[in-house]
Amino acid sequence: MGHIKYLLFYLLCGFGADFAQIILGGADSIIPNLGASGAIAGVLASYLILFPQARIKTIIPFAGIATITFVPAMFMIGIWILTQVASIFLQEQTGGGGVAFWAHVGGFATGLVLTFLLGNRSGRTAPIFSR
DSSP states (O other): OHHHHHHHHHHHHHHHHHHHHHHOOTOOOSOOSSSHHHHHHHHHHHHHHHTTOOOOEEEEETEEEEEEEEEHHHEEEEEEEHHHHHHHHHHHHTOSOOOHHHHHHHHHHHHHHHHHOOOOOSSSOOOOOOO
């Protein structure tokens, strides 16, 4: 994207996240909406679009033992966004928690859209990392 486009992208993802939290999370909320997690969610969405074949080095705990492996970005980021959406409904049932999950979802959606508008059009993808 380049420096200027990325700055614009990041700020717009942050604004999209804030608007989603205000509109969908309830305008009557008294909890301040601070932080950059919504903008980072937009970056995750862009990474997913621009580097679909990338693999992420991940620690996976199983039965008290942790192993390090490479997992497709599509899988990891997909799991992450699903947990954000599920957390919206869990938070509604439990009465809160102070996390702006709608901002995460809104930033992610904004990132998806903006990637096609501002993203890298060279067709390059990230290298596939392996052991």
